[in-house]
Amino acid sequence: xxxxxxxxxxxxxxxxxxxxxxxxxxxxxxxxxxxxxxxxxxxxxxxxxxxxxxxxxxxxxxxxxxxxxxxxxxxxxxxxxxxxxxxxxxxxxxxxxxxxxxxxxxxxxxxxxxxxxxxxxxxxxxxxxxxxxxxxxxxxxxxxxxxxxxxxxxxxxxxxxxxxxxxxxxxxxxxxxxxxxxxxxxxxxxxxxxxxxxxxxxxxxxxxxxxxxxxxxxxxxxxxxxxxxxxxxxxxxxxxxxxxxxxxxxxxxxxxxxxxxxxxxxxxxxxxxxxxxxxxxxxxxxxxxxxxxxxxxxxxxxxxxxxxxxxxxxxxxxxxxxxxxxxxxxxx
Ligand code: GLY
Numbered sequence: 001x002x003x004x005x006x007x008x009x010x011x012x013x014x015x016x017x018x019x020x021x022x023x024x025x026x027x028x029x030x031x032x033x034x035x036x037x038x039x040x041x042x043x044x045x046x047x048x049x050x051x052x053x054x055x056x057x058x059x060x061x062x063x064x065x066x067x068x069x070x071x072x073x074x075x076x077x078x079x080x081x082x083x084x085x086x087x088x089x090x091x092x093x094x095x096x097x098x099x100x101x102x103x104x105x106x107x108x109x110x111x112x113x114x115x116x117x118x119x120x121x122x123x124x125x126x127x128x129x130x131x132x133x134x135x136x137x138x139x140x141x142x143x144x145x146x147x148x149x150x151x152x153x154x155x156x157x158x159x160x161x162x163x164x165x166x167x168x169x170x171x172x173x174x175x176x177x178x179x180x181x182x183x184x185x186x187x188x189x190x191x192x193x194x195x196x197x198x199x200x201x202x203x204x205x206x207x208x209x210x211x212x213x214x215x216x217x218x219x220x221x222x223x224x225x226x227x228x229x230x231x232x233x234x235x236x237x238x239x240x241x242x243x244x245x246x247x248x249x250x251x252x253x254x255x256x257x258x259x260x261x262x263x264x265x266x267x268x269x270x271x272x273x274x275x276x277x278x279x280x281x282x283x284x285x286x287x288x289x290x291x292x293x294x295x296x297x298x299x300x301x302x303x304x305x306x307x308x309x310x311x312x313x314x315x316x317x318x319x320x321x322x323x324x325x326x327x328x329x330x331x332x
Pocket of ligand 1: 245
């Protein structure tokens with residue numbers, strides 16, 4: 001990296017974040033970045049996640065503050081949301097597809113470029129942990145459907161019914177009209193993508209979801225697909241996505257953002273470009289949400305989204321912060 005860029009980036013973590021209030025915006029940080037001139041050491045460890053997933057980032061922080069590895073923090077954090085029955089777009093309690101089946105997608109990436117994923121997996125509450133087993137225990141990177149479930153059971157995961165009474169009731173109501181119209185910041189608002197850097201400076205990431213409510217049977221979104229819902233490069237940083245997976249997949253969004261950071265963009269600039277690539281080639285953008293969060297190796301982060309209402313949760317220096325994302329359009 002050019003020295004000028006390093007100075008610019010490093011300064012943000014040392015100056016901008018040191019004075020950060022508990023609610024800030026990514027754009028405010030980007031402006032601070034342009035003005036900053038001093039050199040500072042990155043403030044590590046750090047964890048960021050899509051949306052205001054306080055409990056998830058807290059669980060990840062508990063691992064990081066004890067000196068744990070970022071991959072362990074990611075798994076611990078993502079598991080919190082997967083276990084939350086009130087969260088209808090991740091793990092247990094997720095909304096079903098249009099046939100009434102809860103199918104889960106998740107992936108994880110480690111500091112060594114390792115990747116593991118499961119898609120369309122049923123009856124197993126913690127796909128992030130199964131994804132990690134795929135990465136660590138198999139010669140493959142992605143298992144789907146029945147094969148993923150069978151592998152999970154062989155690894156000691158127990159089968160359970162993931163369709164809660166509340167999700168079943170909502171699905172039966174949806175069936176009365178059977179209209180597939182995802183609602184911005186509502187039906188797709190809880191996919192968790194998480195990025196963490198540990199005290200050794202190593203970055204890992206994870207992304208886990210039950211996908212779009214009432215999707216077609218067999219539909220797979222971006223969350224578990226390398227380069228789309230998540231990408232990590234331990235020499236550069238990482239990016240992760242939430243929202244309408246089809247749009248993220250078409251632009252390979254997370255990979256794009258990491259590559260833009262490699263070329264010298266800040267995480268904020270890279271997230272903004274990622275959203276622009278989606279919006280500027282898609283006249284339908286008023287009808288869907290996509291949100292990105294990125295974190296570089298200097299501990300600098302950014303976020304951006306198509307419509308207002310998105311934000312990220314951060315834990316750093318023992319303090320949790322909610323950061324409001326700026327949007328391509330304020331009209332949700
Ligand atoms: N971003 C989650 C999904 O589209 O499945």
